[in-house]
Structure formats: C-alpha cells, structure tokens
Amino acid sequence: MAHITLVLPFALPLPEFAPDLVRALQAPALAALLSRTSSVQRAPAGDLAHALPHESWLARALGLDAGGRPAFAAAAMRGFGLDLARGRWHVVTPAHIQIARSHLMMADTRQVALDEDDGRALFEAARALCEEIGHPLRYGDAHTWFLRADDWGFDTASPDTVANMDLTDFMPKGAQAQAYRRLQNEVQMAWHAHPVNAAREARRLPVVNAFWVWGASNAAPAASPQLATHAVPGWLAAVGADRLASLDRLDGVLARDGLLVAGNLGEAALAADWNGWLQGMQHLEATLFAPLLAAVKAGRVNTLRMVLSSREGLIEATTTAMAQRKFWRRPTLDLLT
Known part of the structure; x- marks a missing residue:
C-alpha cells in the first residue's frame, strides 16, 4: 500500500x-x-x-533547503542532464518586467510563452555577455537556464513569489547586486532589438526584456x-x-x-x-x-x-x-x- x-x-x-x-x-x-x-x-x-509556502515546503521535503532558502538550482540542473560543475549556480528565468504607476512589476512567467527556438536564440545572446565577464550560462529549457556566479551571495525570491508584485522589496541588495544589475542592463540592451522580441511585439505578445536569478545552490544534492x-x-x-x-x-x-x-x-x-x-x-x-x-x-x-x-x-x-x-x-x- x-x-x-x-x-x-x-x-x-x-x-x-x-x-x-x-x-x-x-x-x-x-x-x-x-x-x-x-x-x-x-x-x-x-x-x-x-x-511561496508550497515552494518552501517542497525544498524541505526534498532536502533542498539552504538556511531557510530554497536551493533548487543544482537539482534542476541534474534533472536536465547538465554537468554539475563546482560553484554557486542560480536558476535564471527569462521574464517580462513592466512599469506600473509607481513601481516595477514582473509578469507571471507562464504568460511569457517561449518555444525552444526563441528560447535558444535569447539564451545565446545572453550567454555571450555572461561568459565575457566569467559567468558560465547553461541551458535547461526555453524558460530555465542556469548561471554560475560564485560571488553573488544575495538571496532573491522565486518567480511566482514576485509575480505581479512590487519588485522593490525583492530586488537583490548589497555590493554583489551591482554586478547583477550591470549584467541585467547589458542583456536588456541586447534583447531590446532582438528579432525574437520584434516578432513577439508584432504578435502582441509580452517581450522578454529581463531575467530573474533565484534558487542558488552550491553543490549537487543527494537523490x-x-x-x-x-x-x-x-x-x-x-x-x-x-x-x-x-x-x-x-x-x-x-x-x-x-x-x-x-x-x-x-x-x-x-x-x-x-x-x-x-x-x-x-x-x-x-x-x-x-x-x-x-x-x-x-x-x-x-x-x-x-x-x-x-x-x-x-x-x-x-x-x-x-x-x-x-x-x-x-x-x-x-x-x-
């Protein structure tokens, strides 16, 4: 039974x-x-x-909790069959951020539908910029990438936690957050005129104009x-x-x-x-x-x-x-x- x-x-x-x-x-x-x-x-x-409560519950149940913070990156990388190299890996989620009346807001990532071809194209544009500054970027699927950044010690919330919320309370803080913001700006500029986003605009779909990093972990978990x-x-x-x-x-x-x-x-x-x-x-x-x-x-x-x-x-x-x-x-x- x-x-x-x-x-x-x-x-x-x-x-x-x-x-x-x-x-x-x-x-x-x-x-x-x-x-x-x-x-x-x-x-x-x-x-x-x-x-979110269910994400924290799952992190504890699966042994993926790191000091009260869900650490899903390494387990997800293993699930995608990616090499679990040493270092601190973050989940990277392509996103659409818009300006509300008084704050920035990130849309539910489910509404940013990406097929594999578009996801790969945006990934390759971002990968070149990440690797220029020594941060390897790995591809899982169109909506799930992984970035190695050993010195990024800040914690960020999951995409569902911040969806449709004021991003001010959830943005990375601290000295390392400046490097994250610089990289974010460079990727945003590369994506602004990208053919994938031009085609999305023509179809009246939300453009992919940002990425969100979260779920960092330092080592591959047990099964x-x-x-x-x-x-x-x-x-x-x-x-x-x-x-x-x-x-x-x-x-x-x-x-x-x-x-x-x-x-x-x-x-x-x-x-x-x-x-x-x-x-x-x-x-x-x-x-x-x-x-x-x-x-x-x-x-x-x-x-x-x-x-x-x-x-x-x-x-x-x-x-x-x-x-x-x-x-x-x-x-x-x-x-x-």
Missing part, C-alpha cells in the same frame, strides 16, 4: 474570495478528503518570504524522494523523476510511495482569474480527487497527505481508509476558507 503526498499550489483561494468560491465549487471527493481526516495542520507564510509532477514550471519538472502529461492515468503514481505536485491552478490564481481557478479545481475533482478517494477507501493508498497552499500559507491534511469511515463528519470544503 502506497503513502502518497499530493501538493496543490494555489489550491487555497484568497480569504476575501474563498466563501463565494467554496459555495460555487462542486467537489464532493475533495470535501471527503478534507473533512474525514486523521490530522490537519496550518502554517502561515513568513513576512516577505523568498519563496530526492520519488517526485511526479503535472503542469509545473520547467525547473520543478526537472527536479522530479516522472513528468505527467495528464492526470488521466494515475496507476503508476498510486503504485508507489512518493510526491505528486499538480500545478495547473497557478496561472489562474496569480491572475486572480477565479472562474479559471474554479474550472481547474473541477478538473482536479474528476481526474485526481475522485480517483484518490476511491484508492484510499479501497486500501490501495494507505495514507494520503494533501498540502494545499496560497500566498498566505498552507494546510496539511492527512486521511486514511480508517478516517474515511468517520461517517459522522459531514463532508465540507470549509478547510479551504
């Missing part, structure tokens, strides 16, 4: 919208999983955190626990061993212990598209929650731990076949509020 942990980033709606969304959500299987439990824990997010992913950013998919194109067939996941991260709610939640969020939750009800509930009741899954998060914090709820027999507990979605 398997012990499964299901991580659902952004499955907790923002408190001001939660009551209405819970009333609109038709998810009896999820209600049973969240109501008939053996344990429930809540954890608030820290002040000005450098990662992570079994991790399956669905609809997650490329860096997280690379950390996992099993990338699920869909959730239609879960037999392989349910047959072994491990972690499953389903990230299909992120884009809607970050955009405050609550209709899209509801549709995503209804999809998970049919493809994930109902099959998991059936597996728990049948004893094929011994323990199911669910980790649901928002910007404000996360909850952990654990259920078992025994807990599902607590018929006196009326299934509700109150835990989402």
Whole structure:
C-alpha cells in the first residue's frame, strides 16, 4: 500500500474570495478528503518570504533547503542532464518586467510563452555577455537556464513569489547586486532589438526584456524522494523523476510511495482569474480527487497527505481508509476558507 503526498499550489483561494468560491465549487471527493481526516495542520507564510509556502515546503521535503532558502538550482540542473560543475549556480528565468504607476512589476512567467527556438536564440545572446565577464550560462529549457556566479551571495525570491508584485522589496541588495544589475542592463540592451522580441511585439505578445536569478545552490544534492509532477514550471519538472502529461492515468503514481505536485491552478490564481481557478479545481475533482478517494477507501493508498497552499500559507491534511469511515463528519470544503 502506497503513502502518497499530493501538493496543490494555489489550491487555497484568497480569504476575501474563498466563501463565494467554496459555495460555487462542486467537489464532493475533495470535501471527503478534507473533512474525514486523521490530522490537519496550518502554517502561515513568513513576512516577505523568498519563496511561496508550497515552494518552501517542497525544498524541505526534498532536502533542498539552504538556511531557510530554497536551493533548487543544482537539482534542476541534474534533472536536465547538465554537468554539475563546482560553484554557486542560480536558476535564471527569462521574464517580462513592466512599469506600473509607481513601481516595477514582473509578469507571471507562464504568460511569457517561449518555444525552444526563441528560447535558444535569447539564451545565446545572453550567454555571450555572461561568459565575457566569467559567468558560465547553461541551458535547461526555453524558460530555465542556469548561471554560475560564485560571488553573488544575495538571496532573491522565486518567480511566482514576485509575480505581479512590487519588485522593490525583492530586488537583490548589497555590493554583489551591482554586478547583477550591470549584467541585467547589458542583456536588456541586447534583447531590446532582438528579432525574437520584434516578432513577439508584432504578435502582441509580452517581450522578454529581463531575467530573474533565484534558487542558488552550491553543490549537487543527494537523490530526492520519488517526485511526479503535472503542469509545473520547467525547473520543478526537472527536479522530479516522472513528468505527467495528464492526470488521466494515475496507476503508476498510486503504485508507489512518493510526491505528486499538480500545478495547473497557478496561472489562474496569480491572475486572480477565479472562474479559471474554479474550472481547474473541477478538473482536479474528476481526474485526481475522485480517483484518490476511491484508492484510499479501497486500501490501495494507505495514507494520503494533501498540502494545499496560497500566498498566505498552507494546510496539511492527512486521511486514511480508517478516517474515511468517520461517517459522522459531514463532508465540507470549509478547510479551504
């Protein structure tokens, strides 16, 4: 019998919208999983955190936490099959930064869609500038690159943490940050007139006018626990061993212990598209929650731990076949509020 942990980033709606969304959500299987439990824990997010609650949770669970900061770079490099040379490596995420009324704001990187050809072209333009100043740049996929910068000791937040937020509070600080800003300016100038961005402008797509560095780590980690992913950013998919194109067939996941991260709610939640969020939750009800509930009741899954998060914090709820027999507990979605 398997012990499964299901991580659902952004499955907790923002408190001001939660009551209405819970009333609109038709998810009896999820209600049973969240109501008939053996344990429930809540954890608030820290002040000005450098990662979202689910990212910090995953870093701890996978042994990729460095002094309270998620350090995903080396694990993601290994997942992409890149040489894990010595040094301090950072995840590099191509991004679109725009000027709001009084501050700079970075768009959700999911909205900066890049195919492999465009990603490679922008990467090569940036690589030449990085390597001129002694910083090797490696390619993972169109949205995930890696930069070696041993002397950059500053910490930056994950792209999802800063998405649609005032960047002032998250920009690198300290003496080494000046080198980062100089490199950023040079890459921005190279990309400004790049044919990829000219074509994106013609198609009314957000141009790639910046990069974000984060998730630094100094050494290759030990092997992570079994991790399956669905609809997650490329860096997280690379950390996992099993990338699920869909959730239609879960037999392989349910047959072994491990972690499953389903990230299909992120884009809607970050955009405050609550209709899209509801549709995503209804999809998970049919493809994930109902099959998991059936597996728990049948004893094929011994323990199911669910980790649901928002910007404000996360909850952990654990259920078992025994807990599902607590018929006196009326299934509700109150835990989402």
